[in-house]
Amino acid sequence: MKIKYIDEVEIHDKKILLRVDYNVTILPDSKIDSNERLKRTIPTIELLLKNGGKLILMSHLGRPQGKDPKFSLKPVAEELQKLLPSQKIIFVEDFNSDEGQVILKDQKESEIVLLENLRFYEEEKNNDFEFAKKLSGIADVYVNDAFSISHRNHTSIVGVPKLIPSYGGLLLKNEVQTISEIVKNPNKPYVVIMGGAKISTKIDLLEKLMGKADAILTGGGIANTILKQQGYVIGKSLYEEREKKETGELMQLSKENNTQVVLPVDVVVANDVSAQRGEVKKVDNVLEDDVVLDIGPETCEIYKEKILQANTIVWNGPMGYFENPEFKRGTDCVYDAIISNGQAASIVGGGQTLAAISKKDSLDKITHISTGGGAMLKFIEKSTLPGLEALAENSNS
Numbered sequence: 001m002k003i004k005y006i007d008e009v010e011i012h013d014k015k016i017l018l019r020v021d022y023n024v025t026i027l028p029d030s031k032i033d034s035n036e037r038l039k040r041t042i043p044t045i046e047l048l049l050k051n052g053g054k055l056i057l058m059s060h061l062g063r064p065q066g067k068d069p070k071f072s073l074k075p076v077a078e079e080l081q082k083l084l085p086s087q088k089i090i091f092v093e094d095f096n097s098d099e100g101q102v103i104l105k106d107q108k109e110s111e112i113v114l115l116e117n118l119r120f121y122e123e124e125k126n127n128d129f130e131f132a133k134k135l136s137g138i139a140d141v142y143v144n145d146a147f148s149i150s151h152r153n154h155t156s157i158v159g160v161p162k163l164i165p166s167y168g169g170l171l172l173k174n175e176v177q178t179i180s181e182i183v184k185n186p187n188k189p190y191v192v193i194m195g196g197a198k199i200s201t202k203i204d205l206l207e208k209l210m211g212k213a214d215a216i217l218t219g220g221g222i223a224n225t226i227l228k229q230q231g232y233v234i235g236k237s238l239y240e241e242r243e244k245k246e247t248g249e250l251m252q253l254s255k256e257n258n259t260q261v262v263l264p265v266d267v268v269v270a271n272d273v274s275a276q277r278g279e280v281k282k283v284d285n286v287l288e289d290d291v292v293l294d295i296g297p298e299t300c301e302i303y304k305e306k307i308l309q310a311n312t313i314v315w316n317g318p319m320g321y322f323e324n325p326e327f328k329r330g331t332d333c334v335y336d337a338i339i340s341n342g343q344a345a346s347i348v349g350g351g352q353t354l355a356a357i358s359k360k361d362s363l364d365k366i367t368h369i370s371t372g373g374g375a376m377l378k379f380i381e382k383s384t385l386p387g388l389e390a391l392a393e394n395s396n397s
């Protein structure tokens with residue numbers, strides 16, 4: 001896979017369609033929850049501007065059903081204006097309208113255009129050729145700086161780069177190169193921590209890790225599903241019945257390949273997610289009425305020890321229902337162990353995983369914080385992504 005990145009080519013005085021991931025959360029006061037995703041794209045924006053580029057930024061936000069103003073990127077445009085005070089940010093509601101076309105035609109060098117939420121167009125999610133033509137028609141070149149959405153076969157990710165010369169941005173480059181470097185020939189012991197809601201979204205990677213990783217420490221719905229498959233009572237906990245067969249096969253592979261799948265030995269249970277207090281129980285004492293909401297303290301000690309000995313660490317997915325502080329201890333424990341390990345290369349990614357640790361100190365002790373959850377897992381699994389393939393096909397023109 002040979003992608004050309006924007007710092008390796010000369011892109012001068014071009015109209016540039018820049019795909020970013022500004023998928024933030026809009027708060028009730030129409031402000032955005034965090035400008036971290038915006039900040040991370042600034043180096044790419046500045047480099048392209050330096051060479052006289054006229055930038056047209058595009059992103060998705062949330063999962064709107066049609067044009068729903070609650071999912072407008074307008075608040076993002078306002079925040080971007082604060083981050084780039086010497087540019088004028090122009091928000092275009094519909095690039096395809098007469099008004100939009102006029103703005104794009106008259107765009108000055110000191111202006112950056114941000115297009116409205118791509119998912120307001122139904123065609124975005126279907127990799128629609130006509131839509132790709134319309135988007136590519138407004139620019140000379142395309143740059144992808146949205147690693148975190150590059151696992152999707154969406155028009156702005158895989159369709160547009162087939163039509164005009166295409167390059168990778170600096171953030172995308174950093175993600176691709178750092179993650180590849182760490183997981184290609186991982187220093188052993190290689191420990192993967194996998195939590196979160198569903199095993200179904202992660203089982204392909206888990207299978208791929210068999211024989212590669214030394215240990216997979218499990219938590220969340222993933223651990224529940226495996227515990228249940230192994231015959232434990234998990235009560236009313238989150239788990240996936242339909243993954244029973246795959247989970248069984250995974251455990252078989254684990255034995256054959258010498259990759260230990262480590263399960264909690266104790267858990268924190270309650271009646272429901274909003275409970276004020278949880279109760280620690282050994283995994284074989286869980287009752288039919290219990291809901292498992294976190295890993296327990298003994299499990300935490302076992303995981304900590306494995307994490308401290310590791311030389312390569314990958315973490316995705318909280319260990320429990322961290323949104324309630326009562327069930328966040330397991331997730332905190334894993335985080336503390338990772339940052340206490342001074343020698344390992346570590347990668348952490350995932351929307352909720354980052355939300356769970358965002359207010360922490362010492363984030364800089366993690367080698368790489370990925371903007372992508374799903375994309376990061378897919379990239380570790382396959383060493384490529386549809387959006388990267390699309391870039392590689394068309395970056396030499």
Ligand code: ADP
Nearest residue numbers: 196197220221292293320321350351352353373
């Ligand atoms: P990420 O976004 O980091 O990839 P996921 O989307 O896979 O992570 O999962 C995060 C969600 O899983 C969180 O909302 C968390 O509350 C939930 N979760 C984790 N463990 C449990 C549990 N034991 N019971 C219910 N929900 C859980």
Ligand code: MG
Nearest residue numbers: 350351352373
């Ligand atoms: Mg998530």
